[in-house]
Amino acid sequence: MLVSEDLQVRWWKLEEKLVERFGKKPDMESILFLIGIQEVGGAGHQFTKEQKQDLMHVAVCSILSASGYYEKEVWDEDGWPHFKQLKDLPTMSLMEQENFMKDHVLFYFSQNAFI
Numbered sequence: 001m002l003v004s005e006d007l008q009v010r011w012w013k014l015e016e017k018l019v020e021r022f023g024k025k026p027d028m029e030s031i032l033f034l035i036g037i038q039e040v041g042g043a044g045h046q047f048t049k050e051q052k053q054d055l056m057h058v059a060v061c062s063i064l065s066a067s068g069y070y071e072k073e074v075w076d077e078d079g080w081p082h083f084k085q086l087k088d089l090p091t092m093s094l095m096e097q098e099n100f101m102k103d104h105v106l107f108y109f110s111q112n113a114f115i
Contacts, residue, residue: 004099011102014109028098031105035059038112040080054080063104064089066111 018026018034026034036042036055039062047055061070061083070083092100 007099007102007106010106014106014114017114028101028105029056032056032059035062035105035108058083060101063101063108066104066107 015025018031033052033055036057036059037045039058040055042055058081061072062081064070065072065083069087069089070085072081073084074082076082
């Protein structure tokens with residue numbers, strides 16, 4: 001099996017678990033939003049459109065910190081983490097970017113005992 005096929009199979013399994021948990025198939029933005037909520041401990045809160053974008057940014061930084069691209073620098077007075085970029089992201093095609101993000105999301109969920 002090719003690496004990308006394995007990645008896709010693992011991704012489908014994650015989507016299946018999220019459907020079981022939330023009742024519908026999430027897209028990447030929804031998954032990043034969920035990770036962001038997890039990272040700031042904001043379950044059950046209402047967020048503004050700007051805060052939702054910030055949550056997705058927190059999620060991206062959080063998942064990419066596992067590969068050394070970001071590290072949490074400080075937490076602000078509202079309990080939101082702020083990150084420092086440690087290295088540039090590699091140049092990738094759209095398909096490579098998608099697989100890169102999927103792989104990091106899968107790792108995040110495996111580290112948090114979801115999959």
